[in-house]
Amino acid sequence: MIKSAVTIALVPEIKSGPWIFWEDLEKGLEKAATLGFDAVELFTASADALDENLLTNLLQKHGLQLAAVGTGAGKVIHGLTLTDPDPEVRQKAISFISEMISFGAKFGAPAIIGSMQGNVLPNGNREETMNWLAEGLAMLEKKAAESGVFLIYEPLNRYETNLLNTMEAGSVFLEKTGLENTKLLADLFHMNIEEVDMAQSIRSYGKHIGHVHFADSNRRPIGFGHSDISPIAEALKKIDYQGYVSAEAFPYPNPDAAAEQTIREFRKWFR
Template sequence: MRAAVTVSLIPEVRQGPFVFTGDLVQACQRAAALGFHAIELFPEDPEAVEAEELRQVLDDCQLSLAAVGTGAGWFRHQLSFTSSEESIRSQAVDYARRMMDLAAAFSAPIIIGAMQGKASGGLNQATALRYLGHALFQLDEHAEALGVTLLYEPLNRYESNLIHTLADAATFIQGAGLRQVRLLADLFHMNIEESDLPGALRRAGPLLGHVHFSDSNRRAAGWGHTNFPPIIQALRDIGYDGYLSAEVLPLPDAESAARQAITAFRQWVGSPAAG
């Protein structure tokens, strides 16, 4: 398992669960200095990041790109796969495709979280799930053509009313015949929705593609009440060798949150240098 940390370039979500914000170069330099393997990047738009410039920054800091978030599609443009308007759903899929093109240059997956939307405005859950499945099917085909995976993140009940648990997400993915989609297990959301976090991870098994390494209060691991050793053991038991990415609130400040995240990783997983 490897350690990653979130970097957001989206001005609208400066108060969100992102450790570093604003300055990509500075964020990468701090991530590298603290011992992280990679960053998880949240760009403003697919074209807002020049791939070669990003590659140069990552190479200079000896970092990888763990994943690319698509949250700006919702927070900035109000694009959703479950909008009642077909034109918005189409724009949302196109936006995600373009973000995937950027991520694929680094063999990285994109994350589908906030853009999944919810059943609202007269749209019932069954229809919303049908729209979501259709969007993911289109993105699954694009991911297969690019040779990358796509990460689907179940959200807690306060952020979405569609799919909340890893088991329900797995059923949805398998039922839709999606071949390139994997699960993103966010420990903060799981703390709200899952009765047994280690058990949920074990049941996810090979479908698990990424982990958001956050505590019960969305602060850095170790600063809440989540019991991490059984979670890490469950990940080892299923042979998970991906990223534990600190998508956490920058509290009390970004530097402190980053230091605590990497300290927790070393405590429960081992030295990042060891892989």
């Protein structure tokens, strides 16, 4: 069964990002539960920024699951990426993500690698950079497997990374490097920019998809842009996708309205 999730960000430095609920964890969980979401996707400053017992109790209180944990704070706050030319920085990035994997795994939630993948620098060597990415992911997917979860890699659009931008590129990379415990994140906003046919990409590379970000063409909630969701929803059903469809979208026109619009669209297409 395809499940619904909504984002909650607890990192002030990323407040301008595409997250539905902000700052108040308990209030965000309460609203998510009231609207009928199955889970939340959580963004914290670090693995130890949130008390695990508190999160456990709050999730149980509101009958919610943890869908995934983001790692973007590692880049935004600390400037860490898996492809930095400095091996010490790459190791710090691996350590930061490893801690996030351990944190999320306690709730059965995988960690997402988005901005922490980095870029090929202007004077950098692409092959060398891609090798660094493969080496980092190999270590991290092993850590995830040992923790009982998979790892999520997110192909981003060309304006955010020059590494892997499409489902095809991500799938080829996973297969070429033998990354068997790493799944792709199909973010509909990024796909709207990069894919020729989003639904066809989902059908073609569905076996690698482990998470979906539910956002329209303008990164607002579904229904507030021009993406045609009907074929996308059908493609996810066609590949028998069983994961989360998570609203990583701007809180437009406000958090409550954005959450209501998201769950309304989710039910329209998946229930």
